Amino acid sequence: MLRHALFWLCLTQPWALLLGNLTGRLGPISADKLNQACVLKDACTCVRDDGTEINLHHLDTAPKPRFKITSDDFTIEWNPCTGLKIDDDEDIAVAVGFVESELFSFGYQKTAKFYRLNGMDMLSYNANESVTQITLLCDENVPPTFVQDSETLTPLMARYHGPCKPKSSLSTGSVILITLLVIIIVYFAIGCVVNSFLRKKTGCERIPNQTFWCGLPSLIGDGCRYTFRRLKHKSSYDEI
Structure with missing residues (x-):
C-alpha cells in the first residue's frame, strides 16, 4: 500500500x-x-x-x-x-x-x-x-x-x-476469380451428371453444351486473326 x-x-x-x-x-x-x-x-x-x-x-x-x-x-x-x-x-x-x-x-x-x-x-x-x-x-x-x-x-x-481492422488475405480480384472457378466447376459437374444418367450419353457427349465448348477454341482463333488483320490493315493506311 x-x-x-x-x-x-x-x-x-x-x-x-x-x-x-x-x-x-x-x-x-x-x-x-x-x-x-x-x-x-x-x-x-x-x-x-x-x-x-x-x-x-x-x-x-x-x-x-x-x-x-x-x-x-x-x-x-x-x-x-x-x-x-x-x-x-x-x-x-x-x-x-x-x-x-x-x-x-x-x-x-x-x-x-x-x-x-x-x-x-x-x-x-x-x-x-x-x-x-x-x-x-x-x-x-x-x-x-x-x-x-x-x-x-x-x-x-x-x-x-x-490499421483499425485485420487485413483481408484475399483481394477483390482473387475473390471474383475463385467464385468464377467454382461456378465453372459446378456447371460442368452438374452437366456431366445430367447427360450421363438422364440422357444416357457417353464419352465426350457427356460435356454440357458440347458443340459450343468444342468450337470455342476455333472461334477464339478466328477472332484473334480477324483483329490482327484489322490492325495490320489500319497500319498500312497510316503509312500511306
Whole structure:
C-alpha cells in the first residue's frame, strides 16, 4: 500500500497545475462533441452508426503487450483485446510505471469505451482514479505505431496510428476469380451428371453444351486473326 501511495503522490503532484490548465483549455466534453457513437462489441471492437467497424484484434499479442513506450521517467504499455497480468492484477489494458519500478494498471479491458470526439475516433480506459484516452488514427497503409500525446499522465493521452481492422488475405480480384472457378466447376459437374444418367450419353457427349465448348477454341482463333488483320490493315493506311 505504501508503494502505491508514493506512486500516486509522485504522479499527481508535479503536474497538478498543468492538469488544471489542460482541463481549462479542453473544458468538459459536451454531448454535441460526442457524436456518431461506436457500439461496443468487445474490448477492442465496435461498430459505428454508418456500419463500418473498428477491429483491433490483429494487434493483440497477449501475454506480452503489443506496444511499449519507454522514457527517462516512466514506461507505458498497452495491449488491446486481451488483458495483461501484473502480479495479482489482471485484465489490464494499459499499465504505467516509473523506470525500475513495478507497473500499475492505468486502465482495464472491461472499461473500454469507443466514441467520436470532434470527428476523431477515440478509445478510453479507466482504473481507479486514472484515465487513458487513445486517439485512433485509422490508416490501412502504415505500420502500427503508438506514441504518447501529452506531457503528463493525468490523464494519459496517447495516439495510435495504423490499421483499425485485420487485413483481408484475399483481394477483390482473387475473390471474383475463385467464385468464377467454382461456378465453372459446378456447371460442368452438374452437366456431366445430367447427360450421363438422364440422357444416357457417353464419352465426350457427356460435356454440357458440347458443340459450343468444342468450337470455342476455333472461334477464339478466328477472332484473334480477324483483329490482327484489322490492325495490320489500319497500319498500312497510316503509312500511306
